[in-house]
Amino acid sequence: MRGNVPACTVKVPGTLQEALEVLAQEPGLWRPLAGGTDLMVPFAAGRLADTHFLSLQRLDDLRGIETDPGGITFGALVTYTDLRRHPYVQRHLPNLVQSAKVTGAVAIQNRGTLGGNLVNGSPAADSPPSLLAYAAQVELTGLGGSRWVPVEAFFTGYKQTVMAPFELLTRIRVPEPDAGFHFYRKVGTRAAQAVAKVCLAAYARVEAGIVRECRIGLGSVAPVPIRARAAEAAILGRALDALPVAAARAALMADISPIDDIRSTAHYRRTVAGNVLVQALSELVDWVNIQS
Amino acid sequence: MDEGRMQLELTVNGVRRAVPVLPMARLLDVIREDLGLPGTKEGCGEGECGACSVIMDGKLVNSCLVPAVQAQGSELLTIEGLAQGGTLHGLQQAFLACNGAQCGFCTPGMVLASVDLLNRCAHPSEPEIREGLAGNICRCTGYVKIVEAVQAAAGTVRP
Numbered sequence: 424m425r426g427n428v429p430a431c432t433v434k435v436p437g438t439l440q441e442a443l444e445v446l447a448q449e450p451g452l453w454r455p456l457a458g459g460t461d462l463m464v465p466f467a468a469g470r471l472a473d474t475h476f477l478s479l480q481r482l483d484d485l486r487g488i489e490t491d492p493g494g495i496t497f498g499a500l501v502t503y504t505d506l507r508r509h510p511y512v513q514r515h516l517p518n519l520v521q522s523a524k525v526t527g528a529v530a531i532q533n534r535g536t537l538g539g540n541l542v543n544g545s546p547a548a549d550s551p552p553s554l555l556a557y558a559a560q561v562e563l564t565g566l567g568g569s570r571w572v573p574v575e576a577f578f579t580g581y582k583q584t585v586m587a588p589f590e591l592l593t594r595i596r597v598p599e600p601d602a603g604f605h606f607y608r609k610v611g612t613r614a615a616q617a618v619a620k621v622c623l624a625a626y627a628r629v630e631a632g633i634v635r636e637c638r639i640g641l642g643s644v645a646p647v648p649i650r651a652r653a654a655e656a657a658i659l660g661r662a663l664d665a666l667p668v669a670a671a672r673a674a675l676m677a678d679i680s681p682i683d684d685i686r687s688t689a690h691y692r693r694t695v696a697g698n699v700l701v702q703a704l705s706e707l708v709d710w711v712n713i714q715s
Numbered sequence: 716m717d718e719g720r721m722q723l724e725l726t727v728n729g730v731r732r733a734v735p736v737l738p739m740a741r742l743l744d745v746i747r748e749d750l751g752l753p754g755t756k757e758g759c760g761e762g763e764c765g766a767c768s769v770i771m772d773g774k775l776v777n778s779c780l781v782p783a784v785q786a787q788g789s790e791l792l793t794i795e796g797l798a799q800g801g802t803l804h805g806l807q808q809a810f811l812a813c814n815g816a817q818c819g820f821c822t823p824g825m826v827l828a829s830v831d832l833l834n835r836c837a838h839p840s841e842p843e844i845r846e847g848l849a850g851n852i853c854r855c856t857g858y859v860k861i862v863e864a865v866q867a868a869a870g871t872v873r874p
Contacts, residue, residue, distance in 0.1 A: 424744060456782070458780075459780050463762070463781070467779065480784075480787075529775050530762070531850065534776055616849065
């Protein structure tokens, strides 16, 4: 344990209002702390500069999951275990169940939160690709009020987001997708406890053999989790029986900008991201054939 | 109380305890050093290996990733709390009978992860056992004997 434990101060607000007041009074000083599964690692290693923590453990309002005819709204403190078990998520958002399932293992899933996974801003996080594929939005709340931001616009750079130092990420909203094709694949060193080398989530809707809706989210292939807009454009409006798979794969190379790091190489990530996209498109075609 | 410390009150293995701790101390260190329960082990210290697994408020957690402040008021089960008097818990018996322990370092975490699994799923399949224990790493030999121990305890396979 190399973290400077005695130097640390922790506040444990009982309400969201109290938490926001602390952030507003000294913006940037207080580091929000949810389940700790990300923050405690660099902290214990002495690699975290923060000494002031705002523990969100008593903000039970941020633990709820609410469904309505248009979709589902998660409190930021909803855990991966909560996601895996929720019947609506299992039924309508299978990619999110998959994301939760491959995040760490049971003990991490019990503590890690959906809000934390976003705020941490890691390009390798497991849930953002699914949230991107489902066109999710996040609610950022400050003392002055709340604003909703699409997940696609949330990340601005490596571990950087649009969230202001006086704001908290409070809710995540996912619109209910129409019946369609869902795909999620994380490629890591092993099935559990691994950080992704490449992660791809996709949602597509097909009508009369034509791809009418298609969103693809990727992780670990750019400084931030990204939408593969060029690959999506190559597929959108095209007939399934003449899907331009090679063109989509080539377009994906323009969407991504992977690097060499301790987990993988840029070359491997390009190759595998392309392979996984091809797998997704092939499964899409199979899925439609089974439906009809 | 020293400056900066908080009074941490929690129930540990059924006994109410109160200890002064630094709020950002790891629950792992509180358990081992302040509560004097060294059965919980530190392996990687970063949530990868599961040696520090304990059950907090009915949920399996990596105690190395829980700041003490977040354990306030909680109910904790560590490996020391499993046996009742001189009688081992069924999973401890099964680990013994099936040779589910080699050096023993991962065993407290393995046993608690297994307890958590059987609490959630009384008769798990082998893939379910492997998923339930995926966050617990053994470096001695492998997982066959450990999986057999869980199957034996669950009554899905006879030891």
